[in-house]
Each structure stands twice: as structure tokens, then as C-alpha cells.
Amino acid sequence: MTLKAAILGASGYTGAELVRILATHPRIEIAALSADRKAGQGYAEVFPHLRHLKLPALVRMEEIDFSAIDLVFCALPHGLSQPLVGQLPESVKIVDLGADFRLRDPAEYLKWYGLDHAAPEIQPQAVYGLTEFYRDQIRGARLVAGTGCNAATVQFALRPLIGSGLIDLDDIICDLKNGVSGAGRSLKENMLFAERSEDVAGYSQGGKHRHLGEFDQEFSLLAGRPVQIQFTPHLVPVNRGILASCYLKGEAQAVHAALTAAYADEPFVVVLPFGQLPAMAHVQGSNFCHIGVTGDRISGRTLVVSTLDNLCKGSSGQAVQNANLMLGLPETEGLMLAPIFP
Amino acid sequence: MTLKAAILGASGYTGAELVRILATHPRIEIAALSADRKAGQGYAEVFPHLRHLKLPALVRMEEIDFSAIDLVFCALPHGLSQPLVGQLPESVKIVDLGADFRLRDPAEYLKWYGLDHAAPEIQPQAVYGLTEFYRDQIRGARLVAGTGCNAATVQFALRPLIGSGLIDLDDIICDLKNGVSGAGRSLKENMLFAERSEDVAGYSQGGKHRHLGEFDQEFSLLAGRPVQIQFTPHLVPVNRGILASCYLKGEAQAVHAALTAAYADEPFVVVLPFGQLPAMAHVQGSNFCHIGVTGDRISGRTLVVSTLDNLCKGSSGQAVQNANLMLGLPETEGLMLAPIFP
Amino acid sequence: MTLKAAILGASGYTGAELVRILATHPRIEIAALSADRKAGQGYAEVFPHLRHLKLPALVRMEEIDFSAIDLVFCALPHGLSQPLVGQLPESVKIVDLGADFRLRDPAEYLKWYGLDHAAPEIQPQAVYGLTEFYRDQIRGARLVAGTGCNAATVQFALRPLIGSGLIDLDDIICDLKNGVSGAGRSLKENMLFAERSEDVAGYSQGGKHRHLGEFDQEFSLLAGRPVQIQFTPHLVPVNRGILASCYLKGEAQAVHAALTAAYADEPFVVVLPFGQLPAMAHVQGSNFCHIGVTGDRISGRTLVVSTLDNLCKGSSGQAVQNANLMLGLPETEGLMLAPIFP
Amino acid sequence: MTLKAAILGASGYTGAELVRILATHPRIEIAALSADRKAGQGYAEVFPHLRHLKLPALVRMEEIDFSAIDLVFCALPHGLSQPLVGQLPESVKIVDLGADFRLRDPAEYLKWYGLDHAAPEIQPQAVYGLTEFYRDQIRGARLVAGTGCNAATVQFALRPLIGSGLIDLDDIICDLKNGVSGAGRSLKENMLFAERSEDVAGYSQGGKHRHLGEFDQEFSLLAGRPVQIQFTPHLVPVNRGILASCYLKGEAQAVHAALTAAYADEPFVVVLPFGQLPAMAHVQGSNFCHIGVTGDRISGRTLVVSTLDNLCKGSSGQAVQNANLMLGLPETEGLMLAPIFP
Incomplete structure (x- = not known):
């Protein structure tokens, strides 16, 4: 039926x-x-x-x-x-x-x-x-x-880590690259093709983006105490897609293991092999989220990158x-x- | 099974x-x-x-x-x-x-x-x-x-017209706009992002494109006599899609009627209302072909525009x-x- | 001073x-x-x-x-x-x-x-x-x-030919590919990045574009009798640039010679060697106009392609x-x- | 002469x-x-x-x-x-x-x-x-x-701060968005238009990028002790431009003041009013570098964004x-x- x-x-x-x-x-x-x-x-x-x-x-x-x-x-x-x-x-x-x-x-x-x-x-x-x-x-x-579409992208990267004790909850920095369709079909000068093509620029900087309300709510709930992340979106000349680069203090291998375990049975969330980063073009038009984890030459640093199609x-x-x-x-x-x- | x-x-x-x-x-x-x-x-x-x-x-x-x-x-x-x-x-x-x-x-x-x-x-x-x-x-x-992908795009525009008597078979001009994926994944300097982005340029000009072999074969077969079209593809900075603008000598309303009738029962070929032109972005990722027909202030001129996703x-x-x-x-x-x- | x-x-x-x-x-x-x-x-x-x-x-x-x-x-x-x-x-x-x-x-x-x-x-x-x-x-x-920007692009391709006797004045077809900045900075839904990116589509089809007024005026004046061209612009996802493909009836070598002679001393108008076509990306940000001429396997056909930066x-x-x-x-x-x- | x-x-x-x-x-x-x-x-x-x-x-x-x-x-x-x-x-x-x-x-x-x-x-x-x-x-x-082009972009953002005592030298995170021309004209599959268009992806992740050698050298020299930054470039579908988002621990207003003072007499380096972020499209084709500074709702956080044309x-x-x-x-x-x- x-x-x-x-x-x-x-x-x-x-x-x-x-x-x-x-x-x-x-x-x-x-x-x-x-x-x-x-x-x-x-x-x-x-x-x-x-x-x-x-x-x-x-x-x-x-x-x-x-x-x-x-x-x-x-x-x-x-x-x-x-x-x-x-x-x-x-x-x-x-x-x-x-x-x-x-x-x-x-x-x-x-x-x-x-x-x-x-x-x-x-x-x-x-x-x-x-x-x-x-x-x-x-x-x-x-x-x-x-x-929110940003809220989804970042939460897929971070939720399994919030209560894990693996990362410093007071030092989470998320730098996002956002396709323009997230702004919808309404008319704004800065959304014209000639303004967005060949450009990258941040917006809603400094902790003003509305999706922070969701992060505050969800991460604080998970942690059992207030958690605030630093979050800056940037418009990129792409129709669909958000790619979130999340800079964390924690051991990368352990973070990778935690994410891999968390999503092992999920049909739509894929964690890449350690050291590989995902690409926005690999999820467009689909309901998938790809997540990559890498460490740094500076010990104790972890980069988690998450990408999905904002419209899907x-x-x-x-x-x-x-x-x-x-x-x-x-x-x-x-x-x-x-x-x-x- | x-x-x-x-x-x-x-x-x-x-x-x-x-x-x-x-x-x-x-x-x-x-x-x-x-x-x-x-x-x-x-x-x-x-x-x-x-x-x-x-x-x-x-x-x-x-x-x-x-x-x-x-x-x-x-x-x-x-x-x-x-x-x-x-x-x-x-x-x-x-x-x-x-x-x-x-x-x-x-x-x-x-x-x-x-x-x-x-x-x-x-x-x-x-x-x-x-x-x-x-x-x-x-x-x-x-x-x-x-x-061929160009061959398909143009044939959808023209096949029902070739034997119809509605157009001058000796004066068919097809100007194509071609997304870059048609060139495949092989390495060529002119296919680098920095070379194709922000550019439009013709290629295989002057009757040298290989898909002309298909046009010659098919249109001559349909007409029962040799038919040669003039055909110029142009690379546009788009991943997928071919849009063929076919300039014909014939009455536009009759051409529109013939195409509408020819594709009335086809699941994948759509003829738009008279006077509307199709857009490449409306077929990407799909098996559809959209066709539009318009006349001109000069009587006896018809423009048939056909678009499809070259990869699909x-x-x-x-x-x-x-x-x-x-x-x-x-x-x-x-x-x-x-x-x-x- | x-x-x-x-x-x-x-x-x-x-x-x-x-x-x-x-x-x-x-x-x-x-x-x-x-x-x-x-x-x-x-x-x-x-x-x-x-x-x-x-x-x-x-x-x-x-x-x-x-x-x-x-x-x-x-x-x-x-x-x-x-x-x-x-x-x-x-x-x-x-x-x-x-x-x-x-x-x-x-x-x-x-x-x-x-x-x-x-x-x-x-x-x-x-x-x-x-x-x-x-x-x-x-x-x-x-x-x-x-x-008009289209008017300039096409006139550079055609003016030296109008009074030359080299081409059929009653069969001139100009297919244009137009960067979006020509539409200006005003707000229109079809000028949003998400609408124009990855798209090509014709507009003002059928002889309705206002620049036809200029063509009619100038070409008729040059010819000493009414001349009307067929003209279809297409939006391409490029910021700057117009590329006009002009389909003519005439001998290509003679057309090339006439254009070469006409612009021999011009600082801003360049005629390429016979058989080469110009690219939009080669004039962006400049006051130059590049023109190319080629013939076809069908004798008596000439393609003149002209490109310039619409804003410059x-x-x-x-x-x-x-x-x-x-x-x-x-x-x-x-x-x-x-x-x-x- | x-x-x-x-x-x-x-x-x-x-x-x-x-x-x-x-x-x-x-x-x-x-x-x-x-x-x-x-x-x-x-x-x-x-x-x-x-x-x-x-x-x-x-x-x-x-x-x-x-x-x-x-x-x-x-x-x-x-x-x-x-x-x-x-x-x-x-x-x-x-x-x-x-x-x-x-x-x-x-x-x-x-x-x-x-x-x-x-x-x-x-x-x-x-x-x-x-x-x-x-x-x-x-x-x-x-x-x-x-x-290096990345090295220039980030150093304009950070050099006046390194010896200033205004920021924590052990916690500098630089997230870069890089136009593709930085990869040059050599043939690589991942530089084809169809691969880069509509995509954003990080590369040289985890502290492997060669320009880190320059950062280590210059920042350590300025600080008088070893300084290592965390640095991740991301390819964006733009021909020219690098935009570096530098996440710092320090007071944003003081950082802004220091940068403004440092570049007050420079013809090519411009510091925007506090709270404004620069856009890649505003420096393309030029020798200018635009720098913006903003704070965050989390006190003690500063974002410095720097952008320039990598080729110029x-x-x-x-x-x-x-x-x-x-x-x-x-x-x-x-x-x-x-x-x-x-």
C-alpha cells in the first residue's frame, strides 16, 4: 500500500x-x-x-x-x-x-x-x-x-566523541566549506552567480550562526555539561555539499577507532581508512556522509573531516x-x- | 531472477x-x-x-x-x-x-x-x-x-524531421555546447580545471568531428539520399550535459508538431511547449532528453534545441x-x- | 594634466x-x-x-x-x-x-x-x-x-563582410555563448549561482533580443538595404565573456582574408591564423577581441567565431x-x- | 632606461x-x-x-x-x-x-x-x-x-603576531582554501575539470605539506624558539586565490590592532575593519592581500583570515x-x- x-x-x-x-x-x-x-x-x-x-x-x-x-x-x-x-x-x-x-x-x-x-x-x-x-x-x-545541514555534518563528525573522553571538549574548532544551495532560492545579491563564482569567503563569523543553538543543545546534553564549539562556515562555489574540517585535541587513532565503531552498522555513514580525507564530490546527490580522520606531526592533534550533501x-x-x-x-x-x- | x-x-x-x-x-x-x-x-x-x-x-x-x-x-x-x-x-x-x-x-x-x-x-x-x-x-x-553522445543529442532533435519534408536537408547547422566529462578521464592539458573553468571554445571545427560519421549514415539512410549537416561542438565549463542548438530552414510550428507527435509516447524524450527552450541543468543525472522548438522573426526559420546528459x-x-x-x-x-x- | x-x-x-x-x-x-x-x-x-x-x-x-x-x-x-x-x-x-x-x-x-x-x-x-x-x-x-556587448561581439565578426559581397546577407546565423555578468548585479532568480552553475540554456530566442535593433541598423546601413540576422544567445556558467559563432554562406578563405585585412592595424582586434578558433578565456579582463575563421567539409560554408570580454x-x-x-x-x-x- | x-x-x-x-x-x-x-x-x-x-x-x-x-x-x-x-x-x-x-x-x-x-x-x-x-x-x-604561495598567505596573517605575545604560539591552526592554479599546468588526474568542479577536499593533511618548512623556519626565527603550526590546505573549484582561516588563542581586538599597525603603511596589504572577513574574489588578478580579524562568542578566541592571489x-x-x-x-x-x- x-x-x-x-x-x-x-x-x-x-x-x-x-x-x-x-x-x-x-x-x-x-x-x-x-x-x-x-x-x-x-x-x-x-x-x-x-x-x-x-x-x-x-x-x-x-x-x-x-x-x-x-x-x-x-x-x-x-x-x-x-x-x-x-x-x-x-x-x-x-x-x-x-x-x-x-x-x-x-x-x-x-x-x-x-x-x-x-x-x-x-x-x-x-x-x-x-x-x-x-x-x-x-x-x-x-x-x-x-x-540544520551544518548541524548534521558536524554532529556526524563529533557526537561519538563527545562523551568518549577522547577529546578536549573545550577546544573544538570546526571550519566549514558550504555549497550555495544551502542559502535557498531566495534573492540575495551575494548569491548571484557572478558574486559566488571564483570566490570563497567566510560568513556568520564569530559565533553568530544559528546552527550553534543545535550544537550547544546536543553536545551539552551528551557531555552532561555545557559545551561550546567554535564554528565558521565559508561559502564555496559548489551547488551542493558541506565539508566540515574539525580540529580536535586528542589522539587521532583513538578518535578514528571510536568513529569507526560508532558507524560500523550504519548504512549511510562511512568512515574512511585512517589518514584518508573525504571529498565533497563523492556524496553529492546521495544520502551518504563520508568521514575521514588524520593526525598531525604535532602530537595530540586530530583532524576529523565530514562531508554530506546539504540538500539530501x-x-x-x-x-x-x-x-x-x-x-x-x-x-x-x-x-x-x-x-x-x- | x-x-x-x-x-x-x-x-x-x-x-x-x-x-x-x-x-x-x-x-x-x-x-x-x-x-x-x-x-x-x-x-x-x-x-x-x-x-x-x-x-x-x-x-x-x-x-x-x-x-x-x-x-x-x-x-x-x-x-x-x-x-x-x-x-x-x-x-x-x-x-x-x-x-x-x-x-x-x-x-x-x-x-x-x-x-x-x-x-x-x-x-x-x-x-x-x-x-x-x-x-x-x-x-x-x-x-x-x-x-556517440553528440550523435544522440542531435538525432533526437532531427530524426523525426529528416523524412518529413518539413525542413531543408541541405541546410542544417548544429551548434553544440558540451560538458567536459565527454572527454573522459584521460589526461589532457586542455581538460585541466584551470584551462576549462571560465572558458568556452569550439573544437573539432570545420567538419572534422568523428560523430559526423554517424550523422551521415543515419540521416542519409532516413532521407534515402546523402545528407550532410554542419556541426560545431563547443566546450563549456559544466561537468555533464550537451545542449544542441539546431538551426533549420522550415516552419517552426510544423516542426514542433512533428516532434511532439514523434515523442508522444516516449518515456524519456520530452518536447516542451512551443517557444520554450530546454536547459542543460534540467536533465543532469537522468536518462531524459528535453527538446524545445521556436521560430524566428525571420519567417521560415526554426530553432530546435535538444539537451541530455552525455554520460547518462x-x-x-x-x-x-x-x-x-x-x-x-x-x-x-x-x-x-x-x-x-x- | x-x-x-x-x-x-x-x-x-x-x-x-x-x-x-x-x-x-x-x-x-x-x-x-x-x-x-x-x-x-x-x-x-x-x-x-x-x-x-x-x-x-x-x-x-x-x-x-x-x-x-x-x-x-x-x-x-x-x-x-x-x-x-x-x-x-x-x-x-x-x-x-x-x-x-x-x-x-x-x-x-x-x-x-x-x-x-x-x-x-x-x-x-x-x-x-x-x-x-x-x-x-x-x-x-x-x-x-x-x-551592446552582444552587438559589439557580432559586429567585429561581420562588419567587414557585410559590404564585401563575400557572404549571403540573407542567411546569417549567430549563436552566442554569454557569461552571466552581462545580466548585471540586479536580483533575478535565474541569475543565482545554484541556477546558473552547471547549466547552459538559450534565452531571448526567436528574434526578441534587443540588440537586434543595433544589428538591423548597422548592417542595413552598411549593406544599403535591409539586413536581418538570426541571433540566439545562451547563458554559460562563466563570469565574463561572449563567444559568438557566426554561421555564414561564403568562402572561408576569402572571409578570413577580408577580416585579416580589415583588422591588420587595429590594436585590439586580432584575427587568428586560418582554421584556429578563439577561446573566451584568452580575452577576459582585457580590451581585446579575438576572431577565428574556419571552413567546413561542406563547401561554401564559413564559421566566424568572435570573442571578447562583455564588461571590458x-x-x-x-x-x-x-x-x-x-x-x-x-x-x-x-x-x-x-x-x-x- | x-x-x-x-x-x-x-x-x-x-x-x-x-x-x-x-x-x-x-x-x-x-x-x-x-x-x-x-x-x-x-x-x-x-x-x-x-x-x-x-x-x-x-x-x-x-x-x-x-x-x-x-x-x-x-x-x-x-x-x-x-x-x-x-x-x-x-x-x-x-x-x-x-x-x-x-x-x-x-x-x-x-x-x-x-x-x-x-x-x-x-x-x-x-x-x-x-x-x-x-x-x-x-x-x-x-x-x-x-x-611558497601558502607560506605567503599565512605569514601575512601571523608574522606581526608571532613575537607580540598576543597569541599562544603552541596552538595555531590554519585551514586553507586553495584555488587550483597553484598545482600548475602539469597533468594530474585530480586536476581535471570534471574532478575538481563541484568538489572541495583536503590534501597534504597531517603536517606533510612542504610549505611547513617555511613556516617552521620563519616563525621559529621570529619567536626565538621552535614554533610549529597545524596547517591543512583544501582544494576549492576556483582558478586563483588562497584564503587562509587562522584559528588563534588570543584577544581579537588586540590582534586586530597589531595587524592594523603592522600594515598601516603597506601598499599591498590591507587590514579590514574589525569583524569583517575578506573574500577571495576581491584580490584576484592583483598583488593585494586582504586580512580580516574577528573574535568569537568564546572569549580568548581569534580568527584571522588572509587572502591573496596565489599566482600574483x-x-x-x-x-x-x-x-x-x-x-x-x-x-x-x-x-x-x-x-x-x-
Whole structure:
């Protein structure tokens, strides 16, 4: 039997990526697509690369009959999912791809997003959507909060290390290289081709990036005490991909062993042989995360590099992985798409 | 039941693309991979993006037990498939991705490739592999000769028009924009990133490109008289994709109608509404070909633009499409992968 | 003695390119920079790559004392130069980089730009700014109308041929590959990096591009009868550069000889040896135009390929070249900057 | 009077960049160009973007009459400059762009480059070519050893801090993003466009990069005790540019003040206002280095980001800057070319 999904906010890149993945998913069918400003348009007008698919036209959210929907993917701008969830029928499961339910503490939401939480009473139901670490809770959840794409990349590199005693929790430096699709399809001068091509530049420097809220929450929870990392993203002229270089104080071989053990049975997270570093081009278009570990000539230094496709494993692929669990399907269903290279 | 395929010459980009497609093909299993110079290496060493797959290691061709193989994909350099085919068991079906069997007349092969045909006695068995136009013959073939990637792109634009009387056969000009992966993974100075990035330049100008042999053969056959087109490819800084702008003398609306009718039932060839032009980015990573038709302020002029992914629909996707037919499988099996955008 | 220039509309790419060129120009000094929306900002805030220069801050146009200005470069949006020119002191010379004075016939301006000409009484004073062909008139002009960037690229390829009798004037097809900076710095969804990267697509197809107005005017004037060309631009993922492939009916060797002779003494226009095609990467950042000519296996066919940097030779470099003439300076002053490669 | 320069190894990217810069240098003329394998070719055959220049043809080094040469730029592969210098007339000044004379201690040369030093008796004459810090010695030198491009980028960020007491010398982490032209024009599979486009990946990880020899030498000298930094370069799909993100332990405002003071009078090194980070695209094609400093929400953390064009300020521009000093010319002569953007 096919399960029916609605995608809200389907006119952005994460919406299109959900449709791309679900196009060959054997069990989930796209039953509704919403996009307020583009309501009325056929999906192929907005994303011509998907014109081979028979898809419902874009409608306004209010036009969707949610009683016929099993699962909703919310790919809405920040702040719009919180008021929405309470209005959906109880029978509908929800994967939110935005930031609205990622932070357990509404005060943290206010701090990082500048908005009062509009549904603090629902927040406790939300499960943090980093599948590999919240699998059991996700299976039973009605509402899953997808992680930030940077947050996913770095957590795959660091989570198994936080409680391990292998690294210095007070000296974690993460330097990220970010493909531009993470900025979405909205119009900004610095996202024009002529501005980004042939350029690399940092942004949100100095501890201002919103995904720090997720790091603080998750790493502190794991460590049982406050942990803050230093984190600087840099835009690179690549469509898809995040590559996080994490500089740690700890023994590299032990770190490698811990990561290898942690992900030994994971279908989507691959730890490379010691000393090899991953490449962004090797995960694009897929739900895989590649992790490499190396030491340094300076003893006690470890570099962990993690890379994934921000639109897929960092967002829409993760969302489908979570949806599979919530719907009782095999976790990898529809997600074994190989990366595309070159 | 699963059918077993061998890929010969698996260390090039078309080899990797075959593996990518077959990774999620429900009926064809990769049983052997050969690459002479890289024999002994694991496939993930050569193409780390495919490291999640359980694949046989690369071997030398001689090490393969072809009696256990149902189908061979030959992705070998020019000239190596001709002597090989006669040595394979009769039970093995063959899809050749190279040029060795594309030209029916060995004299034409000598003319365009500078080599004597090494298996002229086998040539008559070869079916030209443009699936949409040789479907019935491909179903019964033992040997299918995959088309050139440029040859596929332009033929999708022009074949339905050649015998139609709608266009002037003596005045066809095709200007192509070609992604760099068509040049393969071999080392050439002009294929370095620093040489191709930020550049566009024509090559093989003046009627020297080898794919002209295919155009001459196919269009003359269709027309029942010699037809020669003018054809200039240009390298563009894109990994995948060919976009062919075909300048024709004829009425655009009639041309559009003829193409729309010709491809009405095709799963992979899409004709856009009149006046719209296709974009390379809308077919990358997929087996689709998008075609657009427009007229001009000068009456009697038609522009047909056709685009496909050279590694997929132009080569490895086409090969799997043909293999499906040869093996009695549904033609689209494993090939409905959606394009990846952005 | 230094001459003083003002740049109006200095916050766009052509404005920045003017500043880049004038930065090392020995005789022209930048005395004023205007940009209405960004007035009050330092130029380095808008274009940080020019922060090493001591430049006046951006002001509103009304704040400029034009009595102290020798020459004005107008890099304003279409329609704004026409009403302005009449308000400037007679002593000020003007190079307009926009389209406002390119078309001699106000009816043509209305046709292609959709606006009534606001200064038809001034139009007759304007000299068309393709320096190599209007040199003497430019020397004496008060107002020079810079050409469109596509218009320049194609005219360099074709002008010496139009009156030569060497080619069929009724069958000229120009296929252009266009870098994205030609679209300027304004915000459009299709100009985002993620939309243009890895893509090639035609636009303004079917005879709708505004630069056709210039072609019609100039080629008809040269031929002494109406001439219309077929012209299709394609966006390529390159910052700077236009490469025009012009398909002609005529003898290639004769065409090559005519172009070689026409440009023999030109400092900025280079005709390559017969059979060689130019590359966009070989002119970027410079005021040069490279032209190549080849024949075809089909006799009577000629391909002329012309390439230049749209921001430099196609716009701001051309503007400085014209300014040099208007100010009595050597034509090449400040313009012998070598292309930057890679 | 014009001074005469020879460029040895002129067929690589740094050779071409020297020619580009010298093309508009008012005092230095290119009198000879050598490239062993391409001897006999015209320079425009090797670098068509420079075809507008009247240049001597490429010859073998032995064919050059060095008695007529004032200055030699050696852009040779590692190991070839050492035996050469002793053979040149004493009257010839030499700027070596390679690594042969960068390391004062021949044992360090052996360690990092795997070669015995072939001219240890000449090594003491060599002055390390980071102009801003060795200006006086360079003025009087016969032999200047240009720095590594990464070495230059990071030293501009860190040198004023090493002896300042402002930062912890035992905890310096430098994460670099490197354009591909630094790898030169030699053929390597991982430098093909299709391999580098859409990719970011680290290399020479774990303290193996050769430029560490320069860091060790210079920083230890400045500190008066051994200093080792952690340094990881990453290839980004950009032609030119290095952006170094340097993670330091120290107070950001004090660091910013120290850097601002250090470079206050430098024509080519610019420190941005506190809190702003530089962009690679803002220095391309120029001899400028932009430096930004920011703090972090974690107190005591400082991020210094430095960017320059590896071919220009990181190599050939630096070489001309040094040549100017050695020849008694103004240091900035010919080098005030503005960056090219976009």
C-alpha cells in the first residue's frame, strides 16, 4: 500500500529535493504540494527538471485535505511551522525541515531566531531528527524536527566523541566549506552567480550562526555539561555539499577507532581508512556522509573531516529517512541512490 | 531472477555511470569489472563515490569467466571492442559504448577513426543503439552499438524531421555546447580545471568531428539520399550535459508538431511547449532528453534545441535502456532516476 | 594634466569595470561617482575589490558639480540617460554605456525598448560607439552611445563582410555563448549561482533580443538595404565573456582574408591564423577581441567565431577607448591591460 | 632606461603571470623566455591570451645570452635552480619563484623536498622573498627566494603576531582554501575539470605539506624558539586565490590592532575593519592581500583570515615586487593593477 505525503513549501530547493527522492520511492506517493506565492502553477513550471513526473499542481496550504494525508513534510520558512502543527489532524505525522522545533528550549529559539516560540506546548513532542542517534524515538514520533545541514555534518563528525573522553571538549574548532544551495532560492545579491563564482569567503563569523543553538543543545546534553564549539562556515562555489574540517585535541587513532565503531552498522555513514580525507564530490546527490580522520606531526592533534550533501543527507534525504521510520518502512527505502560523479 | 553483467573498461566515467545506474537497478547485478591498468584495485579506490556498494574488484579482462555473464557492457577505448566480440561466448549479449560498431560501412570506420575495422564479419550483426528508433531490432540483437553522445543529442532533435519534408536537408547547422566529462578521464592539458573553468571554445571545427560519421549514415539512410549537416561542438565549463542548438530552414510550428507527435509516447524524450527552450541543468543525472522548438522573426526559420546528459542518456543510460530490451526487461527498469537540480 | 571623469550609475558591474580600468589610466581621474540607492556609501563598501583606491564616495547625481567634470560615463539603467544629457553643461563630454542613444531612429528605440525616446532632439548628435568603425566621428563627438556587448561581439565578426559581397546577407546565423555578468548585479532568480552553475540554456530566442535593433541598423546601413540576422544567445556558467559563432554562406578563405585585412592595424582586434578558433578565456579582463575563421567539409560554408570580454571590450573598455578619442588622448591609453589567465 | 629580464620556465602559469604583469610594467622589458620542452614555439602558441604582445620565442636556457640580461626570473621545477645560479654571470640578479633557496638549512631542504641541496655554498646569499618583511635585505640582494604561495598567505596573517605575545604560539591552526592554479599546468588526474568542479577536499593533511618548512623556519626565527603550526590546505573549484582561516588563542581586538599597525603603511596589504572577513574574489588578478580579524562568542578566541592571489601576490607579483627593489625601481612599479571582479 502506498502512503500519501504532502510537501508544504514545495517551491524551494529542499522541496524539489524531496520530490526528486520520492520520485523513485516505492512506498510514498506525493499527494499534495503547496507554495503560497506560486499556488496555481504546475510543478514543472517551478522545477522543469521534474517535468517527467505526474505531480499535483501547487496549491495554497489551506486547500489541502489533510485527512487524506499520512505524512507532511514542512519545508517552510522559519516561524511558519510552529503555528501550523497544532492545526493538522492528529493522524498526520510531520517531518519539519526547518528550525521551528529543533531547539528544545523556547528561550534558545528566541535567542537564535529572534522569534517567540509560537507553540511551546507542542515542542516537547518534537524529536530531534538526526536519525542515527534518535532512531527509536523517531519511530514513535508524530513530529520530527529535521536538523540544520551544518548541524548534521558536524554532529556526524563529533557526537561519538563527545562523551568518549577522547577529546578536549573545550577546544573544538570546526571550519566549514558550504555549497550555495544551502542559502535557498531566495534573492540575495551575494548569491548571484557572478558574486559566488571564483570566490570563497567566510560568513556568520564569530559565533553568530544559528546552527550553534543545535550544537550547544546536543553536545551539552551528551557531555552532561555545557559545551561550546567554535564554528565558521565559508561559502564555496559548489551547488551542493558541506565539508566540515574539525580540529580536535586528542589522539587521532583513538578518535578514528571510536568513529569507526560508532558507524560500523550504519548504512549511510562511512568512515574512511585512517589518514584518508573525504571529498565533497563523492556524496553529492546521495544520502551518504563520508568521514575521514588524520593526525598531525604535532602530537595530540586530530583532524576529523565530514562531508554530506546539504540538500539530501543534510535536509531532504534525512527527512525521508525519518519518514520511513515514522511510517514503519525500512529506513533505507528509496534512499540508496548512488552519488553522482562527476 | 537477477541477470549478471560485466563492465569492461570500468575505470572511466561511463563505467562509473553504469555502476551508478545499476546500483539501484532491480534486475541487473554487476558480476565483474575490468580495467587493465587498474586491475587489482578495489572499485572504491578508483571511484570513492561508489564505496557504499559491494562490488567485485577490478580485474583484467582475461580473468573474467564470461560463461557466468548474461550481458557485457564494453566501455573500452576505440578499437578494442572489435577484436573482443568474436571471443565472447555466443550466449553473452553485448552493449558496446564505444565507436567500434556504430558505422555500418567499415570504410567509414577507417575514414573517421583512422583504423581498419578488425571485425567486419561481425559488423552486420550490430544494431545501432538509438533505442527510440531501433527498439525492435535491439530487442533481438546480440550486439548493440551505443551511439556517440553528440550523435544522440542531435538525432533526437532531427530524426523525426529528416523524412518529413518539413525542413531543408541541405541546410542544417548544429551548434553544440558540451560538458567536459565527454572527454573522459584521460589526461589532457586542455581538460585541466584551470584551462576549462571560465572558458568556452569550439573544437573539432570545420567538419572534422568523428560523430559526423554517424550523422551521415543515419540521416542519409532516413532521407534515402546523402545528407550532410554542419556541426560545431563547443566546450563549456559544466561537468555533464550537451545542449544542441539546431538551426533549420522550415516552419517552426510544423516542426514542433512533428516532434511532439514523434515523442508522444516516449518515456524519456520530452518536447516542451512551443517557444520554450530546454536547459542543460534540467536533465543532469537522468536518462531524459528535453527538446524545445521556436521560430524566428525571420519567417521560415526554426530553432530546435535538444539537451541530455552525455554520460547518462548519451551513453551509459542509453546502454542500460538497450540492455533492458535485450534481456527482456521493461525498457525503463532502473532508469527513472530524476534529474538532480541544483 | 589630468582630465576629470564622473561615473553615473557606478554601483553596477560596468561601473566597477570603469573604475578598474581607470585605476591605472595615466590621464583620467575619477572625480565623482553616483549611485542613487547607494548614495552615501563608500565605494569600497559596494565593491571591496577596489578598496585600495582613493575614490570619492557615492553621491546622488544631483550632488555632482558637473562644471568641474570633463567627461561623464553614464552607466545608468535604460531610459535614464536620455533626459539627463540635455541637463549637462555643454562643456561635458558624454559616453553612454546604455542603450538610450544607440538607435538612430526613435521609433526603433520604442520598438525594442518599449519606451518613447525622451530626447529625440539630441539623438542626431550621438555617435555609435563601435570605435574601430566610427573613430573619426567619435573624435569630434560630444555624445557617444556605447554599443551592446552582444552587438559589439557580432559586429567585429561581420562588419567587414557585410559590404564585401563575400557572404549571403540573407542567411546569417549567430549563436552566442554569454557569461552571466552581462545580466548585471540586479536580483533575478535565474541569475543565482545554484541556477546558473552547471547549466547552459538559450534565452531571448526567436528574434526578441534587443540588440537586434543595433544589428538591423548597422548592417542595413552598411549593406544599403535591409539586413536581418538570426541571433540566439545562451547563458554559460562563466563570469565574463561572449563567444559568438557566426554561421555564414561564403568562402572561408576569402572571409578570413577580408577580416585579416580589415583588422591588420587595429590594436585590439586580432584575427587568428586560418582554421584556429578563439577561446573566451584568452580575452577576459582585457580590451581585446579575438576572431577565428574556419571552413567546413561542406563547401561554401564559413564559421566566424568572435570573442571578447562583455564588461571590458563589450562595454567599459570600449567606453574608455572612446573617451580617449574624445579627450584627444592616445586611443589605447590605459587599455593595454593583458588578459588574465587562468 | 629599460631593464632586461629573462624568464626561465616560462611555459607554466607563474611564467605567464610574470609576462602578464610585465606587459604593462614601464621599466622592465622581457628579453628572453625559456622552456625546454616547448623551445622553438612562439609564446602565443603556449599562452594565446598574450598574443597581443611582441615577445621573444621560447628557447632552451642554454641559448640565452645572459650577459645582456639584468634580471632572471626562475620559474623552474624544484631542484633546477640550485645548479643554475652558480652558472649565471655575477652581474645578473635572480628572483627564484621555486623552493630551491627558501630554506636556509640544507637539511631542511632535504627533509621537505627529498633532494640534497645542490648549491649549499650559495644558499647563504639568498634572501627570503616576503617583501614586506625583508625589504632592506632584498634591496641589496643578488638572489631572492620567492616564498611558497601558502607560506605567503599565512605569514601575512601571523608574522606581526608571532613575537607580540598576543597569541599562544603552541596552538595555531590554519585551514586553507586553495584555488587550483597553484598545482600548475602539469597533468594530474585530480586536476581535471570534471574532478575538481563541484568538489572541495583536503590534501597534504597531517603536517606533510612542504610549505611547513617555511613556516617552521620563519616563525621559529621570529619567536626565538621552535614554533610549529597545524596547517591543512583544501582544494576549492576556483582558478586563483588562497584564503587562509587562522584559528588563534588570543584577544581579537588586540590582534586586530597589531595587524592594523603592522600594515598601516603597506601598499599591498590591507587590514579590514574589525569583524569583517575578506573574500577571495576581491584580490584576484592583483598583488593585494586582504586580512580580516574577528573574535568569537568564546572569549580568548581569534580568527584571522588572509587572502591573496596565489599566482600574483603569492608568486609572480611578489617576484616583480622584489625585482623592483633589487633593480632600484619604485616597489609598486607595474603592480598597481586592480583586482578583476566579477
